Amino acid sequence: MATDVLIPKLGMTMTEGTLAEWMIPDGAEVKAGQILYHLETEKIEFDVEAESDGTVAHLVPAGTTLPPGALVGYVLAPGETRPIAPTPSALPGIGASPAQQEVRPVQQSSGAGGGVASPIARRLAGEAGLDLASVTGSGPGGRITEADVRAALSSTPAPPAPEARQASTAEVLASPLARKLAQSLRVDLALVRGTGPGGRITQEDVEAAASAAPPAPASVPPQRGLPGTIVPMRAMRKVIAERMHASLREMAQLTMAMEVVMDDAVKLRGQLIEEWASQSIRPSYTDLVIKAVAKSLVLHPRLNARVTAAGIELEPTIAIGMAVALDEGLVVPVVRDADYATLREIAAETTRLAEAARSGKLAMDDMAGQTFSVTALGMAGIDFFTPIINPPNVAILGVGRVHDGTAWVGNLPVRRQVMTLSLTVDHRAVDGAPGAAFLNEVRALLESPYRLLI
CATH class of the missing domain: 3.30.559.10 (Chloramphenicol acetyltransferase-like domain)
Incomplete structure (x- = not known):
């Protein structure tokens, strides 16, 4: 049975989120716990993870803004065909009342060891190479939380650094900000050594790599904004603009x-x-x-x-x-x-x-x-x-x-x-x-x- 991929509700005040980037291409295979897509809200950025193994089917393109609970794709079981895509008005969460959006069930998946774990806990454990079967959950119903994983990691020797990294940037463990910074500084993430949990590349790692890299050839002109260029107002910038304008207007x-x-x-x-x-x-x-x-x-x-x-x-x-x-x-x-x-x-x-x-x-x-x-x-x-x-x-x-x-x-x-x-x-x-x-x-x-x- 296909597993729905939704826009999660990250707090009571969240009204919409932008699917900024699909991390798994349409039709590609995914494992439970892998990052499916990068979500941007008015306050934070968030990596949404796959709840099950299977084949990814996109329903909306990157850059789409939808309310919490909206359906953006599926994870298909082996041999399962792609469901008929619903029309936008039929997507869960679109046009629905806040109460309807809140009660929509979100599937939970087991961690590596079979215990129910939060997405952040599973991601952190995966990055650090920690077997969730060895972690005791302190959350409701024994759910493994981020705090449980961090406590387990603090009492477990750090795993040895990997001998080699995969060449594909998409498969390198890196924070969203590190990926953006690497793109702007033209740093190949496959050549950067990560200092975060499980070798995850941080923003500081990218900055260090950029400062150590030789300067670009003089023949390559610096990129500058051309007259008439439009810089899109993404989720965070758009909300800041709206709130600051409203603040001055209403106070x-x-x-x-x-x-x-x-x-x-x-x-x-x-x-x-x-x-x-x-x-x-x-x-x-x-x-x-x-x-x-x-x-x-x-x-x-x-x-x-x-x-x-x-x-x-x-x-x-x-x-x-x-x-x-x-x-x-x-x-x-x-x-x-x-x-x-x-x-x-x-x-x-x-x-x-x-x-x-x-x-x-x-x-x-x-x-x-x-x-x-x-x-x-x-x-x-x-x-x-x-x-x-x-x-x-x-x-x-x-x-x-x-x-x-x-x-x-x-x-x-x-x-x-x-x-x-x-x-x-x-x-x-x-x-x-x-x-x-x-x-x-x-x-x-x-x-x-x-x-x-x-």
Whole structure:
């Protein structure tokens, strides 16, 4: 019996997904656990895996955008003929109500050892050469989760590196971002040694290979955009454009800025880098800002809120969204319960989230539930900018670079390390004076950074 290949629903807020690329050609053979196609949503990229062995039959071409539950293809059993393709209106999920899309059953398949495993768990185990039969599942009904596989891998010696790689780029284990980067840099993935689980090639591996490669011949002109060229707005870029435009259209946004003396914060960060080096934790200035914001929101809850039809709804928790720039656009993973987390825990979590974002491994849970956002452009040499609020939040804080400034001590100018913070608030929920009071509290914490450690 043919196994349906569907657009999965990756979270309650997902309304559509784009089948960006078929990884298995139409009519080719596939094994359970192999990546069938690459899915792009408004928030993340996701590899959809085959649930069974068989022959792949495409129903829609790459680039098609459909709602969750929509049928995009089949995996045919041996000897099975291709079913008659339904019309678009008959595809499951198209024109169906959200409730109908939610209840459509998705087939689960067994792992290598016969135990039911999540797709991510099976992929991770396959990349690392781990037999799922040796893994005990902790999920519902004994389902093997990603955490179970990672726990098993941590107690299992790493498998030896393969002696040779297959020449076909399509068969090389690589993250989606690594494949895109390799294509743009003209790097042959078959010649790149992967450092990820099971030899998987990461974005960093491609960058290293590109930097080590000899320069291209001078006779090959660089590729440039020609006048009239249209760059398609893919799923992430399209959603960013729509949401930012809607944010400015629907909110009364006000931006205010304040300069912070960072001398003590610079010293503290340097000390913490040395102290936490053995734990591979390197705190950034943004980490200090996130902790200062979280402590300040406890005192100024009106900035940790959303505007609803009933009024201004204060959020029950503090979850700080951290903007991470990718080639395709911005993603905003979330540091949860930032008011309770220590500075060390925040630094470790932001590092994990940034790495996951750049390697295309962010989960939907990593992106959901933010109540306030922090976005930094200091690394790009920017002192001040006007951040746009990420709905449904009512405020966002922009972080500029740390640079040399001047302060006056009596009649003498004194060199200082300074940074500019720019706060944008939704004037419907927050007036200028409360916004300024919040910003003053953030500044006070950064100028006395020992308070961030208690």
